[in-house]
Amino acid sequence: MAWERWRERGIESAIHLCGISSIGIVTLIFLFLLREGVTLFRTVPLWEFLAGDRWYPISEPPRFGILPLILGSVWVTVGAILLSVPMGIASALFIAEIATGWLKGALKIGVELLAAIPSIVLGFIGMTIVAPVVQRVFHLPTGLTALTGSLLLALMAMPTIVSMTEDALTAVPRGYREAALALGATRWQLMWRVLLPAARSGILAATMLGIGRVIGETMAVMMVTGNAGVIPHTMLRPVRTMTATIAAEMGETVRSSDHYYALFAIGIVLFIISFLINMLADLFLHQERT
Amino acid sequence: MSQGSWRRAEMAQRIAFCGLGVATLIVVLPALGIIGVILAHGLGALSWDFVSTMPTQGMRAGGIFPAIVGTVELVALTVCFALPMGVLAAIYLTEYAADNWLTRLVRLAIINLSGVPSVVYGLFGLGLFVIFCRFGTSLLSGALTLAIMILPVIITASEEALRSVPKSFREVSVSLGASHWQTVRHTVLPLAIPGIMTGTILGISRAAGETAPLLFTVAAFYLPRLPHSLFDQAMALPYHLYVISTQIPNIPSAQRYGTALVLLLLVLSLNMLAVVLRSRFRRRRQW
Numbered sequence: 121m122a123w124e125r126w127r128e129r130g131i132e133s134a135i136h137l138c139g140i141s142s143i144g145i146v147t148l149i150f151l152f153l154l155r156e157g158v159t160l161f162r163t164v165p166l167w168e169f170l171a172g173d174r175w176y177p178i179s180e181p182p183r184f185g186i187l188p189l190i191l192g193s194v195w196v197t198v199g200a201i202l203l204s205v206p207m208g209i210a211s212a213l214f215i216a217e218i219a220t221g222w223l224k225g226a227l228k229i230g231v232e233l234l235a236a237i238p239s240i241v242l243g244f245i246g247m248t249i250v251a252p253v254v255q256r257v258f259h260l261p262t263g264l265t266a267l268t269g270s271l272l273l274a275l276m277a278m279p280t281i282v283s284m285t286e287d288a289l290t291a292v293p294r295g296y297r298e299a300a301l302a303l304g305a306t307r308w309q310l311m312w313r314v315l316l317p318a319a320r321s322g323i324l325a326a327t328m329l330g331i332g333r334v335i336g337e338t339m340a341v342m343m344v345t346g347n348a349g350v351i352p353h354t355m356l357r358p359v360r361t362m363t364a365t366i367a368a369e370m371g372e373t374v375r376s377s378d379h380y381y382a383l384f385a386i387g388i389v390l391f392i393i394s395f396l397i398n399m400l401a402d403l404f405l406h407q408e409r410t
Numbered sequence: 411m412s413q414g415s416w417r418r419a420e421m422a423q424r425i426a427f428c429g430l431g432v433a434t435l436i437v438v439l440p441a442l443g444i445i446g447v448i449l450a451h452g453l454g455a456l457s458w459d460f461v462s463t464m465p466t467q468g469m470r471a472g473g474i475f476p477a478i479v480g481t482v483e484l485v486a487l488t489v490c491f492a493l494p495m496g497v498l499a500a501i502y503l504t505e506y507a508a509d510n511w512l513t514r515l516v517r518l519a520i521i522n523l524s525g526v527p528s529v530v531y532g533l534f535g536l537g538l539f540v541i542f543c544r545f546g547t548s549l550l551s552g553a554l555t556l557a558i559m560i561l562p563v564i565i566t567a568s569e570e571a572l573r574s575v576p577k578s579f580r581e582v583s584v585s586l587g588a589s590h591w592q593t594v595r596h597t598v599l600p601l602a603i604p605g606i607m608t609g610t611i612l613g614i615s616r617a618a619g620e621t622a623p624l625l626f627t628v629a630a631f632y633l634p635r636l637p638h639s640l641f642d643q644a645m646a647l648p649y650h651l652y653v654i655s656t657q658i659p660n661i662p663s664a665q666r667y668g669t670a671l672v673l674l675l676l677v678l679s680l681n682m683l684a685v686v687l688r689s690r691f692r693r694r695r696q697w
Contacts (some may be wrong), residue, residue, distance in 0.1 A: 391647060
């Protein structure tokens with residue numbers, strides 16, 4: 121009996137430990153990024169790092185300005201979100217409100233399939249099929265552009281946006297629908313004037329998480345955006361994102377060099393961005409509940 | 411409402427529904443298109459030799475056996491780390507946690523973990539496991555990194571499964587004299603297992619397809635032998651696809667499409683398995 125009680129107490133403390141471990145892990149991630157990343161700011165001032173317009177990590181003297189990389193990420197993200205948010209909301213409306221029976225089931229599985237395709241496979245398809253099309257359509261010297269990245273990332277963001285918007289639409293109270301229909305609204309008027317406004321905060325949260333997904337995406341972006349570290353002026357030029365820079369250059373750096381620290385410092389920037397985005401999304405979701 | 415404005419509203423609805431339908435096709439068709447293209451180009455390369463032999467001639471010929479083995483070992487190890495931890499964390503959240511600031515903080519942490527970019531997990535794995543813990547670039551470092559990455563997936567799914575067990579079941583168990591832990595262990599957990607499995611399979615499929623966290627923690631560019639221990643480097647399918655499609659020129663496209671197909675089949679069949687499990691579980695549930 122005593123043995124039994126001890127065993128129980130042991131398991132319950134393991135449960136408590138695992139329960140709060142998430143806090144520890146987030147803290148640990150941030151600390152390790154800081155530990156390696158902050159060293160850079162001994163030689164490169166923070167302002168020069170964030171606003172410097174040249175990323176020449178291996179020239180002599182090296183320049184560690186990540187403005188072109190931030191702008192690269194922003195361009196690709198903006199393009200992807202402009203494409204995926206309207207499309208995502210529209211297909212969520214179709215799946216939640218119009219499709220019924222087997223069609224609904226099939227479409228849901230289709231969205232899940234899209235979500236399941238690994239980013240490296242999307243990148244591979246982007247390289248071999250999408251990039252040549254972009255090149256031919258716009259008569260470009262190369263098809264590896266910000267636009268190509270946006271097209272692929274839109275595909276990656278859509279499943280998140282569709283399924284979260286669908287949840288938000290289904291969560292709209294029944295009374296709202298019944299009232300609108302009783303007043304003689306068509307189903308489209310119901311969707312456009314009642315359901316979408318009522319689901320607004322859920323849709324905003326979906327958009328935030330879509331942005332988070334896109335800005336953190338690495339492999340597909342690295343394979344299709346051409347990786348030119350210059351400040352982009354049009355969607356039809358190669359760009360280089362923050363994530364792709366880390367992934368492409370970490371393998372070539374010398375441990376404990378400024379370049380190595382600079383890549384961790386980019387990691388800090390990404391971590392903070394994703395932190396803010398997720399907090400915002402959570403805020404929107406909670407706003408809805410109350 | 412007059413006849414005319416009703417007709418206009420009807421017309422608007424018809425146009426809008428068509429628009430929504432087209433948008434839905436634009437979302438769903440690319441998935442089918444991508445799978446179709448890879449099937450069409452990859453099936454020709456697929457053979458028993460392709461999946462069971464070592465790569466040769468600098469990966470320009472031969473099979474992808476070590477990459478498959480690497481991915482399977484990596485994923486198995488990842489599950490060994492992530493599953494117990496994730497399930498215990500979910501039990502904490504549903505059965506033990508009080509509604510206070512600490513629980514709120516845990517939830518925020520989980521939300522944030524699920525949003526951290528995969529390449530940042532890679533940096534973290536490099537900093538903590540490879541360098542600080544001195545595991546080196548190895549299966550162990552990679553699996554630990556992936557485990558942390560899929561932890562939120564497993565916690566969220568397990569929590570949902572545990573919550574779907576009705577409260578009255580717990581009350582009956584406790585009223586019969588069972589302790590808190592006995593109730594969880596013998597009443598709640600068994601009923602939640604299908605849901606936990608679904609979540610775990612989705613986590614596995616995510617881990618199997620992910621490349622960025624492996625770049626600095628485990629991946630071997632070209633290693634025509636199998637890993638011998640936890641501290642060995644290993645090849646992995648997604649990283650292999652990355653290497654042969656961007657790092658090495660003049661690779662026959664059959665090799666690339668074949669690798670993409672094997673990876674896609676692995677990930678999609680795991681997902682389908684999860685979908686089937688989930689729907690069967692829902693249909694059989696009797697409360």
